[in-house]
Amino acid sequence: MSASPGDPILNIAIFGVFVAITMVIVFRASRNNKTASDYYAAGRSFTGGQNGSAIAGDYLSAASFLGIVGAIAITGYDGFLYSIGFLVAWVVALLLVAELLRNTGKYTMGDVLAFRLRQRPVRIAAATSTLVVSFFYLLAQMAGAGGLVSLLLGIEERVGQSVVIAVVGALMILYVLVGGMKGTTWVQIIKAVMLIAGAAIMTVWVLALHNFDFSQLLDAAVATTGNPAILEPGLRYGLTDITRLDFLSLGLALVLGTAALPHVLMRFYTVPTAKEARKSVVWAIWLIGIFYVFTLVLGYGAAALIGPERILAAPGGVNSAAPLLAFELGGPVLLGIIAAVAFATILAVVAGLTITAAASFAHDVYGSVIKKGKATSEQEVKVARITVVVIGLVAIIGGIGANGQNVAFLVALAFAVAASANLPTIIYSLFWKRFTTRGALWSMYGGLSSAIILIVVSPVVSGSESSMIPAVDFAIFPLTNPGLVSIPLAFLLGWLGTITDRRREDIDKQIEMEVRSLTGVGAEKATSH
Amino acid sequence: MGSTPREPELFLDPADTEPVVDAAAFRAVQATPRFGALRRRHRLFVLPVTALCLLWYFAYVLAAGYAPEFFAIPVWGSVNLGIVLGLAQVVTTFAVTTLYVWYANKHLDPVAAEIRAELEPVLHIAPKGARA
Numbered sequence: 001m002s003a004s005p006g007d008p009i010l011n012i013a014i015f016g017v018f019v020a021i022t023m024v025i026v027f028r029a030s031r032n033n034k035t036a037s038d039y040y041a042a043g044r045s046f047t048g049g050q051n052g053s054a055i056a057g058d059y060l061s062a063a064s065f066l067g068i069v070g071a072i073a074i075t076g077y078d079g080f081l082y083s084i085g086f087l088v089a090w091v092v093a094l095l096l097v098a099e100l101l102r103n104t105g106k107y108t109m110g111d112v113l114a115f116r117l118r119q120r121p122v123r124i125a126a127a128t129s130t131l132v133v134s135f136f137y138l139l140a141q142m143a144g145a146g147g148l149v150s151l152l153l154g155i156e157e158r159v160g161q162s163v164v165i166a167v168v169g170a171l172m173i174l175y176v177l178v179g180g181m182k183g184t185t186w187v188q189i190i191k192a193v194m195l196i197a198g199a200a201i202m203t204v205w206v207l208a209l210h211n212f213d214f215s216q217l218l219d220a221a222v223a224t225t226g227n228p229a230i231l232e233p234g235l236r237y238g239l240t241d242i243t244r245l246d247f248l249s250l251g252l253a254l255v256l257g258t259a260a261l262p263h264v265l266m267r268f269y270t271v272p273t274a275k276e277a278r279k280s281v282v283w284a285i286w287l288i289g290i291f292y293v294f295t296l297v298l299g300y301g302a303a304a305l306i307g308p309e310r311i312l313a314a315p316g317g318v319n320s321a322a323p324l325l326a327f328e329l330g331g332p333v334l335l336g337i338i339a340a341v342a343f344a345t346i347l348a349v350v351a352g353l354t355i356t357a358a359a360s361f362a363h364d365v366y367g368s369v370i371k372k373g374k375a376t377s378e379q380e381v382k383v384a385r386i387t388v389v390v391i392g393l394v395a396i397i398g399g400i401g402a403n404g405q406n407v408a409f410l411v412a413l414a415f416a417v418a419a420s421a422n423l424p425t426i427i428y429s430l431f432w433k434r435f436t437t438r439g440a441l442w443s444m445y446g447g448l449s450s451a452i453i454l455i456v457v458s459p460v461v462s463g464s465e466s467s468m469i470p471a472v473d474f475a476i477f478p479l480t481n482p483g484l485v486s487i488p489l490a491f492l493l494g495w496l497g498t499i500t501d502r503r504r505e506d507i508d509k510q511i512e513m514e515v516r517s518l519t520g521v522g523a524e525k526a527t528s529h
Numbered sequence: 530m531g532s533t534p535r536e537p538e539l540f541l542d543p544a545d546t547e548p549v550v551d552a553a554a555f556r557a558v559q560a561t562p563r564f565g566a567l568r569r570r571h572r573l574f575v576l577p578v579t580a581l582c583l584l585w586y587f588a589y590v591l592a593a594g595y596a597p598e599f600f601a602i603p604v605w606g607s608v609n610l611g612i613v614l615g616l617a618q619v620v621t622t623f624a625v626t627t628l629y630v631w632y633a634n635k636h637l638d639p640v641a642a643e644i645r646a647e648l649e650p651v652l653h654i655a656p657k658g659a660r661a
Contacts, residue, residue, distance in 0.1 A: 077600070077611055081593055084586070084618045091582045091625055095575040215606025222607070231609055232601045233593040244594035251590045255583065278633060285626050289619050296615075431572075508552040511559045518567055519641040521648045
């Protein structure tokens with residue numbers, strides 16, 4: 001078998017068509033990108049259905065598509081366990097966060113966190129955690145692009161891969177610079193439709209090959225792999241007590257991190273009302289849930305039709321399960337479509353992260369802290385655009401540097417940091433009257449630093465064969481995900497910082513926030529259509 | 530870490546806290562039984578339901594980790610209890626979503642809309658509603 005199944009030229013051509021179509025839409029959509037509301041929040045003009053699709057496009061990263069199909073194909077049930085956490089997490093976003101956040105903020109997570117607390121310190125903390133989470137997530141996506149290039153375009157040498165990473169990064173900068181939130185949203189919507197449609201076609205195809213009998217598919221997967229254990233949990237996480245605890249830690253980070261990811265939160269501002277924010281999450285939950293059911297079929301389908309040996313031997317390893325399955329089913333054309341979907345996925349997720357980080361820097365740091373709220377909307381947008389270019393360049397350089405590194409943990413780390421640094425403060429400021437600035441700062445910085453420190457002293461960084469630095473061993477924390485410790489710690493610090501704080505916050509701001517959050521009074525409506 | 534210098538009990542630095550648009554109007558609304566009922570209805574739904582969903586999820590994760598033989602019990606052909614319970618997580622997520630939309634449409638949105646309609650003219654918020 002050649003390095004890449006299928007036809008690299010065809011793969012590039014199909015991706016080129018995607019880029020051309022989205023470019024036209026982005027340029028058309030961006031004609032009235034004048035104010036900060038247009039640039040950061042797409043003029044709040046998207047419907048719940050559109051935004052829900054964009055959320056799905058933002059959330060279903062290459063890791064969830066290629067990673068989960070591959071994980072199920074290789075480690076069976078444990079891969080499925082992973083996707084359940086990604087879905088159930090949306091209940092927290094729907095019930096506790098989406099609407100209240102839409103009603104109390106304007107553009108960024110910092111708007112909500114700083115609503116009734118002291119602006120400057122809380123916004124700086126919110127921007128710090130937004131930038132850290134976005135950076136980890138961004139780096140993982142860009143580094144993943146390198147692996148995809150070798151798999152889908154047959155480019156084996158480092159230089160060629162670096163060029164492709166740079167092209168993907170440059171495209172992303174162009175989309176975000178020109179299109180702002182509107183352009184980013186359309187890229188995400190189109191990508192979500194392509195991804196879910198592609199997965200649906202493959203799912204029906206796989207089921208058709210097994211007489212639409214799921215049990216028969218499972219039998220075929222067991223027959224090909226020769227391992228009945230793929231139908232049960234335990235192949236990956238059930239090895240020792242440590243791996244079991246590690247999975248619990250990961251589960252906690254996934255289920256509490258989603259509702260605190262800055263790029264997910266920012267999407268709620270692109271709709272006109274809290275009711276549309278609710279509809280967005282409902283759409284997102286259905287799309288994401290159905291997609292994960294597809295990945296269950298695709299994962300076992302890849303195990304049955306291709307088998308773990310061929311998957312692991314292909315360039316890209318575990319991540320090649322979905323592309324190989326596409327090739328097996330529909331030949332070079334279906335592979336080309338799935339390859340284009342995978343690139344579109346990276347592009348769309350990276351664009352969403354970049355605009356979030358840029359908005360947080362321009363709005364929270366430049367607009368509110370440096371200019372003390374006196375920056376005009378035009379000035380803020382200008383700073384945001386400059387930040388987009390800087391972040392884009394950092395992402396390209398980081399992606400080229402991290403190419404080939406084991407960076408899968410970065411996404412889990414981003415979830416753990418979001419759940420530790422952001423979620424306690426979001427929940428406390430929405431539901432706990434007494435909460436103070438000191439509680440917020442203790443919780444945010446405590447959650448952020450404990451999550452990062454625990455990762456540094458974990459086996460992810462040192463002390464085992466798969467570590468970043470295998471040669472030395474300073475791993476004193478046994479788990480690869482810090483969530484089990486850092487999330488409860490951040491909740492505790494927020495409570496402790498508050499009850500030991502003699503100072504009271506402004507009760508009027510608390511009352512205003514409560515009334516606004518539940519009724520939507522004065523929430524900014526759509527500005528353009 | 531985020532410890533701050535000691536200052537008087539009530540912190541009100543005009544340069545650092547955005548002024549409340551109309552504190553009296555918000556206070557008055559917050560004190561009404563209607564608003565109290567809205568807040569209670571909201572919390573009585575979202576807090577217990579979130580807690581139940583998280584409990585159900587962690588029960589599933591713990592069972593997968595510590596009782597894999599329970600997940601291996603066959604249900605239908607080669608489909609075992611683990612796959613059924615995993616899909617049940619998906620189904621309960623969909624069910625909670627649907628239930629919440631019904632609840633919010635029936636019990637939360639009408640009251641929120643009434644309060645909004647009465648409060649916005651008092652606050653001089655135009656229908657376009659641009660907040661500084």
